[in-house]
């Protein structure tokens with residue numbers, strides 16, 4: 001909830017950064033030889049939840065880096081995606097085997113509540129809606145699924161000839177946008193899963209990461225063309241292009257308050273961009 005801090009994950013470690021000074025505040029090194037695929041701050045700021053290729057979900061204290069808990073065997077082929085509900089009571093994880101798992105998080109216990117088995121390949125991205133009742137999962141199997149996470153049922157399935165890498169809810173939650181290896185940015189209706197429009201996201205290379213502003217007016221994408229692109233949502237048009245990465249962009253985020261965009265690439269670079277018009 002602040003633009004002053006962000007965290008990144010990679011092979012063996014998680015790092016917390018102080019944005020104004022471009023300084024590393026904390027490095028959490030895991031003793032196992034493992035790669036962290038995804039992280040999220042719990043909304044209350046009390047934990048960093050992380051998804052690892054050794055099948056574990058690890059939670060750390062953000063100030064000290066101390067390990068709070070581990071969920072062992074969370075997924076059989078590595079934990080590939082993770083999200084947390086805004087009430088801090090649940091973690092939703094996705095695995096390399098395609099399962100989506102819902103965990104109940106209490107002070108001292110972590111309980112597996114439900115396993116959703118519909119994806120047949122790795123889950124690449126999970127987003128939860130604002131009231132914590134619904135989520136969308138993107139998968140390399142070419143589907144995105146919208147789930148009711150109260151009744152544990154599939155609401156909609158979106159199919160495309162692509163390996164989906166990223167998905168975002170528009171803040172009004174009537175539409176989602178997706179992207180992946182077909183380099184297309186597709187807009188979909190949440191209500192019935194129908195396609196609304198499609199725009200060419202990149203001339204070459206997969207789109208791997210995407211984020212949207214809190215008012216839904218703009219979104220950013222990044223991928224194998226090494227470019228950070230800012231888009232006008234309604235027009236589906238690029239307004240700004242960031243040139244700087246020399247590796248494939250794997251993820252990117254717009255910080256709260258639209259002050260910065262943070263993008264990371266496979267060569268280990270972290271680039272901090274001034275959000276256009278904010279400085």
Ligand SMILES: *[C@@H]1O[C@H](CO)[C@@H](O)[C@H](O)[C@H]1NC(C)=O
Pocket residue numbers: 205206224248266
């Ligand atoms: C970067 O993307 C290109 C094109 O998609 C791919 O061939 C290459 O293997 C990727 N490199 C890395 C390090 O992931």
